[in-house]
Amino acid sequence: MKYIYFKFLTFYNLIKSNIIFFPALFAIGGFNFAFLMIYLESKGLSNELLNRVPQLLVENGDTALTIISACLGGLISLMVFSFSMVMLLLSQASSNFSPRLLPGLISDKRHQVILGIYLGTIIYNIFTLFSIEPGGEKYSLPGTSVLLAIIFTIICLIAFIYFIHNMSQSIQINTILDRIYEESVDRLQHIIEIEKECDIKDDFPDTSNWNTYFSKNNGYFQNISLSAIAEICEKNSTKIYITKPRGSYLLKNVSLIKSEKELDEEILSEIHSSISFSRGELISDNYILAFKQMTEIILKAMSPGVNxxxxxxxxxxxxxxxxxxxxxxxDDEYYMQNETVYVKIATIKFSELLYNVMASIRTYCKHDPIIVQKLIWMLKHLYIQPALNDQYKVAVKEEVEILVKEALNTYTTEKDKTILKNLVGEF
Structure with a gap:
């Protein structure tokens, strides 16, 4: 059952990041609702409403056709314009900030829902149009369906106004940084809470002589069902070490799994089915992507073309x-089940993560005294933070020393060098 749930969750995470996901759902809903209204009209729905509130219903078939046709043409124009705005947003974000931002922008539910409202209303109006007879009298017209078509069109106009507002906000760098920050914090806090619930000591056996098994797929190692793998381990009295961290791009026949006991093909197949690969990355699955995206935004901002x-x-x-x-x-990630640690997962260590970020920024920003000062303040702040591992602060101090050395070799004015030395002297 866990495998089915994991596969369903993986499939859902894949399709929900697609820009057509919500529009497709609304389109299906509009199609089904249109036929439901046709059925209800055949049962005399409009006649009942006409007797109670005649002012709300159209009384002439030609008038109804004109209204629905006008709504339909306007909605198609709105939809084309809205899709053009989305493409413009994606193009500008890619060129001005980073192509890595595109999956997050595409998966924005607000854009998808608004486009879905357009598409669902257009499909509803099309099939409502088919049910109207030109020249029909008021008692034979689908008056309720026409009234709903007008209401849905008004809702689309309101959604379009919100869409324009949201688009103007989405392209701003502060909004983009806020979204990346919030998604990464949610993911990190979730992982930290899980670690707090499982008080695991670093007593996992040495894995150097364990049986090694290789990857069967290409792509980004995106997610893993730890509960399912732990269940397999418990059933077969073994322990598993996942040798690659989440977010790594794996090729076929690369070492991925180590097992304390030898595994047969059936068990291996179950383990592989609990690991998902993809061609893209999402922060909700891998918080490391947030560091990559913010680093690339910094590098792009400091490039001569953007400045x-x-x-x-x-x-x-x-x-x-x-x-x-x-x-x-x-730095180490484990999974415990029934008070026994069954799974260990390789992770990108803090020192490695900090080095990767700082190495890229140093290369392109060491010539700018203001940016270097900001980086020193960042590292000083990290140094005084409470840390789970003393090696974290050692890594921070090493990065300070490298940054200062690189900056001093780049600066040409004595004042910049003096200010930097005084700033580091307070470290």
């Missing part, structure tokens, strides 16, 4: 908060 140090400074502020939260997480 926007303000954006780089904002991104460093967000990086500082996420790094501080990451220091509350262990």
């Amino acid at each position: 926007d140090p303000g954006t780089a400074i904002n991104a460093i502020d967000y990086l500082t908060e996420i790094f501080a939260l990451r220091m509350k997480k262990r």
Whole structure:
């Protein structure tokens, strides 16, 4: 049952990030609702409403056709314009910030829902149009269906106004950074809470001589059903070590699984079915992507073609908060079931993560004194944060030393060098 649930969850996470997901649902809903209304009209729904509130219903078939046709043409124009705006947003975000931002923008539910409202209303109006007879009298017209078509069109106009407002906000860098920050914090806090619930000591056996098994798929190692694998381990009296961290891009026949006991093909197949691969990355599945995205935003902002140090400074502020939260997480990840540790998962260690981020930023920003000062302040803040591992602070101090050395070799003015030395002297 766990495998079925995991596969369903993996499939859902894949399709919900697709821009056509919600529009497709609304389209199906509009189609079904249109035929439901046709059925209810055949049972005399409009006649009942006409007797009670005649002012709300159209009394002439030609008038009804004209109204629905006008609504339909306007909605198609709105939908085309809205899709064009979405494509423009994606293009600008890719060129100005980072192509890695596209999956997150595409999966924005607000854009998908608004486009879905358009599409569902258009399909409803089309099939309602078929049920109207030109020249029909008021007692033979689907008056309720026409009234609903008008109401749905008004809702689309309201949604279009909100869409324009939301689009103007979505393209702003502060909104993009906020979204990345919130998604990464949610994911990190979820992982930290799980670690707190499982008080696991680092007594996992040495895996160097364990049986090694290889990946059967290409793609990003996106997610894993730890409960399902732990159940397999418990049933077969073994322990598993996943040798690659989440978010890694794996090729076929690369070492992925180590087992304390030898596994047959059937058990291996069950384990592989509990691991999902994809061609894209989402922060909700892998918080490391947030560090990559913010780093690329900083590098893009500091490139000669963009030259926007303000954006780089904002991104460093967000990086500082996420790094501080990451220091509350262990470097090693385990999974416990029935008070027994069955699974160990390789993770990107804090020192490695900090180095990867700082190495990229140093290369492109060491010439800018303001950015270097901001990075020093970030590292000083991290150094005074409570950490689960003393090695975290050692890694921070090492990055400070490397950054200062690189910056001093780059600066040409004595004042910049003096300010930097004084700032580091307070470390």
